[in-house]
Amino acid sequence: MRQLFGASGANLDPEQLSRLSGLPIDPAMMSTVMQHLQSAFANAGDGGISWDVAQRQALHIANQSSLGVTDGQRSDLGQAFQLASLWVSEATAISELSEPPRAMTRGQWVEATLPVWQELAEPVATSIADALTRTLSEQAPEELQGVVAGAGRLMRGIGGTLFATQLGHVVGRLSTEVVSGGEVGIPVMPAGAAAILPQNFADFATGLEVEQDQLALYLAARELAHARLFRHAKWLRLHVISQVTDFARGIDVDTEALEELASRFDPNEPEELRAALESGALLPTRTDAQNAALARLENLLATIEGWVDVVTADATGRLPHADRIAEAARRRRAVGGPAEQALGSLVGLELRPRRLREAAAMWRAVTDAVGVDARDALWDYPDFMPSSEDIDDPAALIARLEARARGEEPARDAFDDALEALLSGEAGGAEDGDSPSEDPRPV
Numbered sequence: 001m002r003q004l005f006g007a008s009g010a011n012l013d014p015e016q017l018s019r020l021s022g023l024p025i026d027p028a029m030m031s032t033v034m035q036h037l038q039s040a041f042a043n044a045g046d047g048g049i050s051w052d053v054a055q056r057q058a059l060h061i062a063n064q065s066s067l068g069v070t071d072g073q074r075s076d077l078g079q080a081f082q083l084a085s086l087w088v089s090e091a092t093a094i095s096e097l098s099e100p101p102r103a104m105t106r107g108q109w110v111e112a113t114l115p116v117w118q119e120l121a122e123p124v125a126t127s128i129a130d131a132l133t134r135t136l137s138e139q140a141p142e143e144l145q146g147v148v149a150g151a152g153r154l155m156r157g158i159g160g161t162l163f164a165t166q167l168g169h170v171v172g173r174l175s176t177e178v179v180s181g182g183e184v185g186i187p188v189m190p191a192g193a194a195a196i197l198p199q200n201f202a203d204f205a206t207g208l209e210v211e212q213d214q215l216a217l218y219l220a221a222r223e224l225a226h227a228r229l230f231r232h233a234k235w236l237r238l239h240v241i242s243q244v245t246d247f248a249r250g251i252d253v254d255t256e257a258l259e260e261l262a263s264r265f266d267p268n269e270p271e272e273l274r275a276a277l278e279s280g281a282l283l284p285t286r287t288d289a290q291n292a293a294l295a296r297l298e299n300l301l302a303t304i305e306g307w308v309d310v311v312t313a314d315a316t317g318r319l320p321h322a323d324r325i326a327e328a329a330r331r332r333r334a335v336g337g338p339a340e341q342a343l344g345s346l347v348g349l350e351l352r353p354r355r356l357r358e359a360a361a362m363w364r365a366v367t368d369a370v371g372v373d374a375r376d377a378l379w380d381y382p383d384f385m386p387s388s389e390d391i392d393d394p395a396a397l398i399a400r401l402e403a404r405a406r407g408e409e410p411a412r413d414a415f416d417d418a419l420e421a422l423l424s425g426e427a428g429g430a431e432d433g434d435s436p437s438e439d440p441r442p443v
Helices: 002-009 014-022 027-044 051-064 071-091 106-139 142-150 152-174 198-205 212-232 234-249 255-263 271-279 288-315 322-335 338-347 356-370 372-379 388-392 395-405 414-433
Strands: none
Touching (some): 051 106, 051 152, 071 198, 071 212, 071 288, 106 152, 106 234, 198 212, 212 234, 212 322, 288 322, 288 356, 288 388, 356 372, 356 395, 388 395
16 A cells, blocks of 8 residues: 555555455455556546557557567468458559568457557547546535545546456457558558568468468458558648547446446456456447447448458459458458457447448449449548448449540539529529629729
8 A cells, every 4th residue: 555655655544455455365366456556646637548558458468479580480471461452452453552461460460450449439438437526526525525636637537447348358359360561451551551460371271271371362462462552642641540530539437337347346356357348348339420420430340341342352363362361351350259259348339341242343343334343433532432321222323434435524413402502592693682783992
């Protein structure tokens, strides 16, 4: 206790502490609690969230079973990336990456991607920290409100540290599953970076009955297509992350569930608290606004993944078992691993494109109709990107692209009519405000 409170703990009464002697305290658990509390106290001054805790926890899990990258693995993957880059260049008009792809360890993947996970999770972490402070204030008796007000920042620090610890746990587990940088579907890697994790690649190859060199070429092509897209469409990265964080900001914490958990919490069973965070039990049912935001995000992710699927299929058509590998990759994305499901519960969002097959069919139809250059030009600006209606029926999109290729004026739609009405209304208002009989020149 003196170690925890520092100089302010010098006057602690040992007689009072002796009353705790009847409690069964595990020394290892007490050491962990002490570390977390010290971190929380360190951040309590500004009410911030200790993301260093998340990084330490994630790296601890990632490095427990992590293997280094051998020279042979680095050489084999380097050759796979070189050949895959040539194939991808034939399948898309988007240019090559400016930096070479990498073979990463699990720990390196954590360090490279954790800033994005932090950005995605911060709204939920803030919500949990605020809920702890609010619940404490509501439950405390009147005579303790002054003390509670002073402890608000401390409780925010503790709540944020608790969430950061769990986020680190989930990201660390995720590092043991992902095969490549873009596999999760969102741009967690730095812009223009491509990577494969050799250790997880070897685990994925087990049981597929496919030669590893073919699998490496397929995954390298897919990773390059994903990285090239986000490097080319620089607006896309911010667009995806903004949609995720906008969804997360609408999340609130179920205070009734939090109070019930606190009432029966047993220090000897800390797993219950961890399971509650990981299962999403503290997150209430989604609102209608969140469901609408989720639908928009799923359409966006499906549009991205569908394009990547089509480019990868065209690039790897030379591989004898490309179809088998593609189907295995689709099943893997559709199911998701335990760590990815836990991450979805933690931030209230499963990052799975549910309309992937429909989006891929749209991109295939567009490619067959207007070619690669016109298809890839749709990523030049956000206004060009296909909508959810285009995924349902790409005929109108194809008609617009074909008309543009012929130099024709595209067919008017509801947006054009509304814009014309708005502009004509403004022009009419300006004309009405002028009096034709008055000389506008000063006297």
